[in-house]
Amino acid sequence: MTLDQDSNVPRSVYIFFIIIFILVTPVSIGLLIWPHTFGPSFFWALKPFNTRFLGFLYTAEMAVVFIMTYYRTWSPARFAMWSAWIFTGWATLITTILFNQVVFTKTWRVVLWFFLYLGSFLIISYLFTKTKAYKILQTVSLNLLSRFLLIFHTLILSFHAIGLIISPASFSSDFWPLSLDVFSGRFYAGIFLLSLYGNYIVYKGAHWKEMLTYGVILIVFSFGVVLGLILVDHEVHKINWSGFNTWFWMISSFISGLMGIYWIRYSKHFRIPINSNLAR
Numbered sequence: 001m002t003l004d005q006d007s008n009v010p011r012s013v014y015i016f017f018i019i020i021f022i023l024v025t026p027v028s029i030g031l032l033i034w035p036h037t038f039g040p041s042f043f044w045a046l047k048p049f050n051t052r053f054l055g056f057l058y059t060a061e062m063a064v065v066f067i068m069t070y071y072r073t074w075s076p077a078r079f080a081m082w083s084a085w086i087f088t089g090w091a092t093l094i095t096t097i098l099f100n101q102v103v104f105t106k107t108w109r110v111v112l113w114f115f116l117y118l119g120s121f122l123i124i125s126y127l128f129t130k131t132k133a134y135k136i137l138q139t140v141s142l143n144l145l146s147r148f149l150l151i152f153h154t155l156i157l158s159f160h161a162i163g164l165i166i167s168p169a170s171f172s173s174d175f176w177p178l179s180l181d182v183f184s185g186r187f188y189a190g191i192f193l194l195s196l197y198g199n200y201i202v203y204k205g206a207h208w209k210e211m212l213t214y215g216v217i218l219i220v221f222s223f224g225v226v227l228g229l230i231l232v233d234h235e236v237h238k239i240n241w242s243g244f245n246t247w248f249w250m251i252s253s254f255i256s257g258l259m260g261i262y263w264i265r266y267s268k269h270f271r272i273p274i275n276s277n278l279a280r
Contacts (some may be wrong), residue, residue: 005078005207007134014225017243020120032228035052040105049228052225053225061087064217065080068213075209080137084124085121086194095117098186142203146164157199172185214263226254
């Protein structure tokens with residue numbers, strides 16, 4: 001039996017993401033509101049920029065989970081599951097490869113980190129077996145402008161992802177406001193890989209609820225990290241506001257945020273979808 005995008009997701013999927021929401025929301029709030037307390041006591045000690053950066057990342061992820069649990073249907077759940085699977089898998093892989101470069105604050109936090117991230121990756125992998133019958137039957141069609149903007153945004157995301165993976169220290173020095181260490185740079189590359197997946201879904205055929213969900217994560221994270229940078233510089237005064245690297249990063253972030261607004265507005269025209277194609 002084929003279940004469409006408006007069918008309720010299995011109860012196990014709903015419960016899993018509710019648990020994630022309960023666990024991660026206090027962390028994101030703590031990193032944003034009490035960075036000096038939560039930053040040093042994180043799994044590894046975080047610098048001020050990294051504290052706010054991760055805080056808005058987790059906030060964006062929780063916004064996606066909120067949308068999924070609000071609708072409780074397959075269309076937003078597909079994006080939530082795949083994006084979580086990509087990020088937790090990437091985080092686990094990078095942490096394992098660069099384990100010697102990660103200075104965990106406590107030994108037990110090493111175990112907790114892998115329990116949460118590897119555990120989430122494996123659980124989501126199992127939940128995919130529960131949702132094999134679900135299909136996206138009605139997708140949003142893209143006009144010429146949307147396709148052009150999608151390609152342009154994909155090039156920006158790919159540039160950051162490739163740069164952070166290949167040479168995180170030198171790339172962040174040239175194109176980010178603050179230099180990143182090897183682990184942080186490659187860890188953050190997962191964010192751009194997640195966004196590239198969002199662009200792929202939009203290109204292949206997304207339901208309007210998926211487009212809405214993707215737009216929200218782009219808005220919350222992209223505009224949030226710019227705000228985080230301003231808050232950090234107010235404390236440390238280390239940002240070179242006349243530097244090319246600062247403005248390149250900020251413009252890249254603003255473009256992603258504006259793309260989020262664009263996709264949300266675009267999705268409103270398809271509340272009654274016009275295409276009927278099986279998603280691959």
